[in-house]
Amino acid sequence: MICGLRSFWGMRIDDPWHDALATGGPEPVGTPPAALPRQRAPMPRGEHGLPSTEYGLPPAGHGLPPGERGLPSGEPGPASGGLGVYPAVQRSAAFQQLRRRHRRFALPAGAAFLLMHLGFLLLTVAAPGLMARPVAGVLNAGMAAGLAQFAAVFLLAWLYARHARLRRDRLALELRWETQEMTRAAPSAASVASAASVASDKGGPR
Amino acid sequence: MSGGHQTLTLLLFGAVVVVTLAVTNVAARRRHRRGSPEEFYAGGRFFTPLENGFAIVGGHISAPAFLGMAGLVALYGYDGMLWTVGFLVAWVLVLLVVEQVRNCGRFTLADVVAARVRERPVRIALGCSSVTVSVLYLVAQLVGAGSLVALLLGSHGGAARTWTVLVMGALMLFSVVFGGMRAVTWIQIVKAVLLLGGGLVLSVLVLLRFGGDLTALLTSAAEHSGHGEDFLVPGLLHGNAGWASRLDFLSLGLALVLGTAGLPHILARFSTVPTAGAARRSVMWTIGLVGSFCLMSLILGTGAAALVDTDTLHGSGPAGSTAVPLLSAALGGGADSAGGAALVAVVAAVAFAATLAVVAGVTLAASASVAHDLSASLARRGRGRAAARRVPARRSEFPTAESQGAEARSGRRGEVAVARVAAVGVGALAVGVSLLARELNVVFLVGLAFSVAASANLPVLLYALFWRRFTTRGAVWSVYGGLLSAVTLVALSPVVSGSPQALFPGRNFVCFPLENPGLVSIPLGFLAGWLGTLLSRGSAEAVRYAETEVRSLTGARAV
Numbered sequence: 001m002i003c004g005l006r007s008f009w010g011m012r013i014d015d016p017w018h019d020a021l022a023t024g025g026p027e028p029v030g031t032p033p034a035a036l037p038r039q040r041a042p043m044p045r046g047e048h049g050l051p052s053t054e055y056g057l058p059p060a061g062h063g064l065p066p067g068e069r070g071l072p073s074g075e076p077g078p079a080s081g082g083l084g085v086y087p088a089v090q091r092s093a094a095f096q097q098l099r100r101r102h103r104r105f106a107l108p109a110g111a112a113f114l115l116m117h118l119g120f121l122l123l124t125v126a127a128p129g130l131m132a133r134p135v136a137g138v139l140n141a142g143m144a145a146g147l148a149q150f151a152a153v154f155l156l157a158w159l160y161a162r163h164a165r166l167r168r169d170r171l172a173l174e175l176r177w178e179t180q181e182m183t184r185a186a187p188s189a190a191s192v193a194s195a196a197s198v199a200s201d202k203g204g205p206r
Numbered sequence: 207m208s209g210g211h212q213t214l215t216l217l218l219f220g221a222v223v224v225v226t227l228a229v230t231n232v233a234a235r236r237r238h239r240r241g242s243p244e245e246f247y248a249g250g251r252f253f254t255p256l257e258n259g260f261a262i263v264g265g266h267i268s269a270p271a272f273l274g275m276a277g278l279v280a281l282y283g284y285d286g287m288l289w290t291v292g293f294l295v296a297w298v299l300v301l302l303v304v305e306q307v308r309n310c311g312r313f314t315l316a317d318v319v320a321a322r323v324r325e326r327p328v329r330i331a332l333g334c335s336s337v338t339v340s341v342l343y344l345v346a347q348l349v350g351a352g353s354l355v356a357l358l359l360g361s362h363g364g365a366a367r368t369w370t371v372l373v374m375g376a377l378m379l380f381s382v383v384f385g386g387m388r389a390v391t392w393i394q395i396v397k398a399v400l401l402l403g404g405g406l407v408l409s410v411l412v413l414l415r416f417g418g419d420l421t422a423l424l425t426s427a428a429e430h431s432g433h434g435e436d437f438l439v440p441g442l443l444h445g446n447a448g449w450a451s452r453l454d455f456l457s458l459g460l461a462l463v464l465g466t467a468g469l470p471h472i473l474a475r476f477s478t479v480p481t482a483g484a485a486r487r488s489v490m491w492t493i494g495l496v497g498s499f500c501l502m503s504l505i506l507g508t509g510a511a512a513l514v515d516t517d518t519l520h521g522s523g524p525a526g527s528t529a530v531p532l533l534s535a536a537l538g539g540g541a542d543s544a545g546g547a548a549l550v551a552v553v554a555a556v557a558f559a560a561t562l563a564v565v566a567g568v569t570l571a572a573s574a575s576v577a578h579d580l581s582a583s584l585a586r587r588g589r590g591r592a593a594a595r596r597v598p599a600r601r602s603e604f605p606t607a608e609s610q611g612a613e614a615r616s617g618r619r620g621e622v623a624v625a626r627v628a629a630v631g632v633g634a635l636a637v638g639v640s641l642l643a644r645e646l647n648v649v650f651l652v653g654l655a656f657s658v659a660a661s662a663n664l665p666v667l668l669y670a671l672f673w674r675r676f677t678t679r680g681a682v683w684s685v686y687g688g689l690l691s692a693v694t695l696v697a698l699s700p701v702v703s704g705s706p707q708a709l710f711p712g713r714n715f716v717c718f719p720l721e722n723p724g725l726v727s728i729p730l731g732f733l734a735g736w737l738g739t740l741l742s743r744g745s746a747e748a749v750r751y752a753e754t755e756v757r758s759l760t761g762a763r764a765v
Contacts (some may be wrong), residue, residue, distance in 0.1 A: 023284075029353045060347070063276075084724055084749075084751065085748055086749065086752040086753040086755075086756045086757075087752040087755045089752070089762075090752040090755055092755055093758065094761070096761070098759055098760070099755070099759060102271060102759060103672075106302045106303075109298070109302060110298065110299060110302045112261075113295060113298045113299070114299075114463065114464075116295075116460075117291070117292060117459070117463055118293045118456075118460070118463075120288075120291070121288065121292075121455070121456055121459045121460075122456065124285075124288060124440045124444075125440075125444055125452040125456060126452075127456055128440035128441050130282075131439065132439035132440060133439050136424055137421050138421050138424045138428075138438060138651065140438060140439060140742065142284055142440055143284065143287070143438065145281060146288070146291045149291050149294075149295060150291065150294060150497060150500070150501070152293050153295060153297070153298055153365075153493060153497065154493070155299060155494045156301075156496070157297075157301060157489075159496075160301060160302070161486060161487070161490055161664075164305070164483075164486060168759075169483060172759060172760045172761060174755070175758075175759075175760040175762070176760040177761045179756060179762035179763075179764050180763065181759060183763070185761075
């Protein structure tokens with residue numbers, strides 16, 4: 001059904017995140033899709049040459065040898081409930097790796113852009129003489145700084161997307177499957193009950 | 207502007223109206239999952255990144271932005287150019303949080319935050335702040351559109367403004383109530399294509415006029431503007447003003463950059479794509495499109511300064527909203543020629559469509575805040591605190607029994623019915639206020655909407671995603687602290703009283719010198735969240751934070 005919808009809407013299907021679970025219809029979710037290889041060749045830690053593209057899933061690892069993932073698949077959550085799964089995943093080496101990669105890119109980039117733009121505005125109101133200094137032709141320092149910010153935004157967007165595609169997307173997808181499998185392996189009575197009660201006011205299975 | 211183009215303008219307005227009605231009609235005829243929240247708030251969640259990128263541009267760039275940014279460049283040169291930079295830089299912040307918002311959220315910002323703190327108080331707080339932002343934004347857009355259209359039609363009477371506001375309000379309500387997000391999205395896409403296409407044609411015409419020589423364009427604009435060299439250096443807008451005015455400028459710049467990531471109608475757009483990766487790609491498209499729009503605004507503004515008679519340009523007010531229409535008349539061969547009249551009519555129609563697409567998106571986001579956050583939480587009051595404290599599981603991955611499914615479906619349809627009523631209520635309120643305020647200067651409301659979004663919505667979002675110790679009290683304090691400080695500071699500022707241009711020129715209760723509260727209220731919002739967290743009785747729930755963090759970064763159990 002999902003495939004039908006997808007082709008109906010002309011969806012591009014080059015998205016590794018794009019899977020049945022994400023948009024799940026009314027049918028129960030059973031086995032993980034066969035497209036996802038469960039066994040992967042271990043990769044050395046440095047993954048600079050990660051040959052991944054957005055298209056398809058070549059047998060590349062996510063940077064950690066299987067033994068170090070800390071997430072033996074199928075292991076039920078320690079707290080014997082669906083929610084106990086999340087702290088276990090959070091503590092796992094693979095997730096720590098994912099979080100580190102995201103934060104190391106996003107936090108400095110966000111801070112740098114904020115400071116850059118505030119500095120630009122501050123210089124404009126506090127030191128207009130500096131910004132009026134000619135650089136080349138009619139272009140002065142202020143206009144050059146403005147145009148440089150345009151270029152910087154485009155560059156950052158491209159770098160961020162590239163970083164996410166090469167360094168995060170696959171790791172996230174694997175963790176997503178493992179988390180969902182662990183949740184399924186240990187559905188606690190409480191979580192099912194509360195899901196049913198919450199479903200009546202804020203949404204449940206479609 | 208002569209009245210020669212009025213017929214053509216009205217015809218094109220009619221075309222915009224017909225397209226809006228047709229799109230809504232097509233969207234409303236879909237029977238698949240009709241009436242479900244996924245359909246109404248998220249348009250079915252199956253838009254492609256390209257479509258969503260265009261729709262975000264359509265929902266973000268309003269007529270005041272389209273005409274105003276070029277107008278500021280035309281009037282104030284360098285000081286006007288600054289805004290185009292901030293308009294784009296704001297999207298960096300959106301790009302950096304969009305995947306997490308998409309992974310954790312269902313429809314509104316409160317979904318993201320409520321996943322890790324006590325749901326009810328946070329939903330009520332964020333519902334209040336989001337509705338406030340939306341109503342402020344709606345009033346500013348509707349009043350702005352009324353005066354713009356009246357100006358473009360060449361009539362300065364109150365009737366044109368009143369009718370514009372009424373027609374716009376009726377169309378917006380019709381498309382939201384009957385078409386939901388699907389209709390709003392396609393209206394926004396059509397509008398974005400019109401806007402960017404129109405901007406591109408005009409920019410190319412300007413560049414052709416100068417033989418593609420940007421230096422000649424800038425030099426000619428500086429000479430023709432009457433300011434000479436001063437046109438291209440800082441100072442025309444803020445140079446002679448005191449420190450209050452300069453701080454005000456910084457304040458607005460800060461709100462513009464930080465507020466975009468907290469605007470409810472922008473965040474709502476990310477629920478229309480299936481995955482976090484698709485949401486990221488939508489923002490990539492948006493950055494490309496907004497960037498080219500900003501560059502086109504620069505060209506159009508300098509072109510207007512170079513080609514339009516300076517006195518005419520300054521004659522229409524301090525915002526320069528007529529710069530683009532005047533420029534298109536000049537490019538078409540003069541205001542009285544057929545080409546000039548046609549271009550002016552096209553610009554007016556694009557401005558009309560631009561406002562319509564923006565207000566429809568804002569109304570939809572406001573209705574989601576009312577129905578999904580406020581109404582659902584207030585209705586849950588009777589079930590006691592124990593229920594509210596219980597960990598709310600979102601979608602069960604196991605379909606429950608048939609009876610429960612049916613009950614859930616009817617509850618969800620009930621929520622959509624509430625949302626439709628809420629859309630009518632919010633829309634009617636905004637139209638009513640706009641009619642009362644149609645002669646007033648309400649430009650500051652856009653700045654206030656951005657300030658509230660940056661002070662109340664952004665801190666709580668960032669804390670919820672990145673701060674392990676964040677608690678319910680922190681979230682509630684942060685939202686109310688940012689919201690109340692922004693609104694109070696504006697009420698005590700010169701835009702409300704104490705100056706000839708103020709809302710109440712006769713009264714004077716000014717205590718705060720800046721017109722834009724962002725510089726103070728944004729830090730206050732962050733500070734309130736930090737203090738509230740420190741002063742909480744209990745500590746943060748580590749398990750729930752683990753859930754939020756894992757879900758936000760991996761997409762596990764994303765809907």
